Amino acid sequence: MALARIARNSYRRSSGSSSRPNYSTEKDLLCEGPPAPRIQPPITANLSKPLPQTSMMTGGSSSTFIPSTNFWSRGLKTSPLARFGQAERVPLEEYEGPPTKYPTLEATKPGEKPRVVVLGSGWAACRFLKGIDTRLYDVVCISPRNHMVFTPLLASTCVGTLEFRSVAEPVSQIQVALAKDPNSYFFLASCTGLDTDKHEVYCETVSDGKLSEEPYRFKVAYDKLVIASGSEPLTFGIKGVKEHAFFLREVSHAQEIRKKLLLNLMLSQNPGISEEEKERLLHCVVIGGGPTGVEFSGELSDFITRDVRQRYAHVKNYIRVTLIEANEILSSFDVGLRQYATKHLTKYGVRLVRGVVKEVHSDKIVLSDGSDVPYGLLVWSTGVGPSEFVKSLNLPKSPGGRIGVDEWLRVPAAEDVFALGDCAGFLEQVGKPVLPALAQVAERQGKFLVELFNRIAKQEAGKAFSAKEVPLGDPFVYKHLGSMASVGDS
Numbered sequence: 001m002a003l004a005r006i007a008r009n010s011y012r013r014s015s016g017s018s019s020r021p022n023y024s025t026e027k028d029l030l031c032e033g034p035p036a037p038r039i040q041p042p043i044t045a046n047l048s049k050p051l052p053q054t055s056m057m058t059g060g061s062s063s064t065f066i067p068s069t070n071f072w073s074r075g076l077k078t079s080p081l082a083r084f085g086q087a088e089r090v091p092l093e094e095y096e097g098p099p100t101k102y103p104t105l106e107a108t109k110p111g112e113k114p115r116v117v118v119l120g121s122g123w124a125a126c127r128f129l130k131g132i133d134t135r136l137y138d139v140v141c142i143s144p145r146n147h148m149v150f151t152p153l154l155a156s157t158c159v160g161t162l163e164f165r166s167v168a169e170p171v172s173q174i175q176v177a178l179a180k181d182p183n184s185y186f187f188l189a190s191c192t193g194l195d196t197d198k199h200e201v202y203c204e205t206v207s208d209g210k211l212s213e214e215p216y217r218f219k220v221a222y223d224k225l226v227i228a229s230g231s232e233p234l235t236f237g238i239k240g241v242k243e244h245a246f247f248l249r250e251v252s253h254a255q256e257i258r259k260k261l262l263l264n265l266m267l268s269q270n271p272g273i274s275e276e277e278k279e280r281l282l283h284c285v286v287i288g289g290g291p292t293g294v295e296f297s298g299e300l301s302d303f304i305t306r307d308v309r310q311r312y313a314h315v316k317n318y319i320r321v322t323l324i325e326a327n328e329i330l331s332s333f334d335v336g337l338r339q340y341a342t343k344h345l346t347k348y349g350v351r352l353v354r355g356v357v358k359e360v361h362s363d364k365i366v367l368s369d370g371s372d373v374p375y376g377l378l379v380w381s382t383g384v385g386p387s388e389f390v391k392s393l394n395l396p397k398s399p400g401g402r403i404g405v406d407e408w409l410r411v412p413a414a415e416d417v418f419a420l421g422d423c424a425g426f427l428e429q430v431g432k433p434v435l436p437a438l439a440q441v442a443e444r445q446g447k448f449l450v451e452l453f454n455r456i457a458k459q460e461a462g463k464a465f466s467a468k469e470v471p472l473g474d475p476f477v478y479k480h481l482g483s484m485a486s487v488g489d490s
Helices: 002-015 026-032 053-057 123-131 151-157 251-267 275-281 291-311 335-347 388-392 439-458
Strands: 063-065 082-084 115-119 138-143 147-149 168-170 185-195 200-205 217-221 224-227 283-287 320-325 350-354 357-360 364-367 372-374 377-380 403-405 417-419 424-426
Touching (some): 115 123, 123 138, 123 439, 151 251, 403 417
Parallel strands (some): 115 138, 115 224, 138 185, 224 417
Antiparallel strands (some): 147 168, 200 217, 364 372
16 A cells, blocks of 8 residues: 555656656766765665565656765765655555664774764863864764853853854864864764774764754764763752753753843733733742852843843833852852852842742742742753763763763773763772863863873874773873852943
């Protein structure tokens, strides 16, 4: 029945579109058509019986095949592309067949440069990418984000102090080899698993849900693997946080916060809005008194003073900012700095509340003492923890659940695997404390590791399984240079 639909649809469309070009041979298509993309969705349907040629070729060539030899020059193991341009999609459940073969970026061959695969595009990953010697290595970066975010200034973009493009730098500009070198690539994808024995990573492409292309999977072989996949916001399992709160870690988060803030300001001016509803819509609540929460509260205070009183004068007396923290704000700072920040924020209208969130609803939060706090905008910044990807890896873990590493940022249980940044921490037997999840730490680790990699390659130990006897030099030592947090310009 499915084959009949394919043949019928192919005949109907081909007979009504005689102006469509007729590629009679594969050779013509490969010579005249556009170049094949690097990686396309694999063939996931395997017919139990081969389809007859006539059912697919009625009315001219309605199918396009690109042979696997066209992809070998790019290191792909299988031909990932087969299109039936005029055929209806048939549900995969109707077929049964052998397991799917994923497109693969194959292992490097003798005489080729070793390949370094970097997972992530944050501070640690980008500092590593910036310093890697591409005369010694081919580089593949895999990340669901194609840019680095300058996180210290992210809060300023939420209220228009800075534009979004000011805090984002494309990865291909940080390491130009990703865009120019023939064997270096950037793949917009998420890593879903590792095979440390085969030296392969398993990936799935990223889709925003609006594109017609469905996510598909592929594999990438590596000689050296650098895991710098970052972390995720901590929610402590509190009900309703993920559904109703905004986080502040990506440019997209800042865009959503700005949109929500401006929308509430405009909605509050509409006729028929009660006084109580105006107060709720214009109540901005920030959970977490760390640097991110304090900086965002300060930016909101400036926004109220600088913009709201001039552009939204009808509701200027309704907008408020509340910062909720279980203990003191900026607990990692000196006492004098904490007191100064508290005094400054309070002076310019930020209400500081000590409390613990018990539950989050769409229009209010419930504190542990039973009190309700209505809100129109809720921003959650209570720290970060290991991501679900890091939790899923069968690798040793440090205290707190990060990937365990030694003094040279190696993962002891997996040869040629390194980890750094927010996703990594020293193993307990190393005898060093787990470093804080700060950009300063990640940047310093990236600088240390890339210098180590360049030294290894110069000793001809960049290939897989070749660095066992190579001296690594001094271990990584972190020296804190200080912390800074902005509390606003008012």
